[in-house]
Amino acid sequence: MNKQSLIDSINNFILTAPENWYLDQFRYFDEPLIGFADANDELFTELKKDNIVGPTFKNPNEWLHGAVAVISFFVPSTEHVRKSNHPAGAASDEWMHARFKGDALIHDIRRFIVSELENAGGRAIAPHIDPSFHVDFTLYTSNWSERHVAYIAGLGTFSLNRGLITEKGMAGRFGSVVTDLTFEPTPRKYTDPFQYCLFTREGKCGACIKRCPVNAITKEGKDKYPCHQYLFFTNPRKELNEQYGYPYSACGKCQTKVPCADQVP
Incomplete structure (x- = not known):
């Protein structure tokens, strides 16, 4: 399958998807960044180390026997969504909708890529929506990490708040697909x-240190426990969650109104 044709198809899908809009009022995400990694890149093995993702991480071949490539994408939040979340306090309505209604779009993108690869004669799997995907909230880790995969696929590097800074910043969402089709890795x-x-x-x-409402970010990095407690138990957007059926509160303060929100500083 031609690499550029796949990229063009993904771009078109995202920019024309009705699910990328909130009631025709604003769009959640802009044109994506797309990176490719060798499924046998030695860095995938490195992710199994305790101080990175952990031993529960499954490498591409553990998700798909005979895996050859991993396709990673980043959809950056639109300027409207980012700026709506600039004020201190709880997450904006726009940020909340982009987080949860936009999540359905991210899943659709994953499924679309899998379909495109299968139509081209390949096999493919999107780990994050596979039944065997697992998150351990006691250790705050999972068996597939979209951010670490994006790092390997050339999309960006980590920040103090442990988000991933891409050429279009860090405010946005990541996704990925594993396939047995061949694509040249992104340098x-x-x-x-x-x-x-x-x-x-x-x-x-x-800047992200000052933006965190629960002081979860320090010069040493991010403490995931107070962040998790704030989102799931303090739940500052509880009323909105109940109105729309969202499972918990988003935040995103450390990803917005910071120098790396929409660029590499």
């Missing part, structure tokens, strides 16, 4: 996992 323009983060690179910025 990684970086050599350090935190290369795009101003704080870890130059010791300055730290």
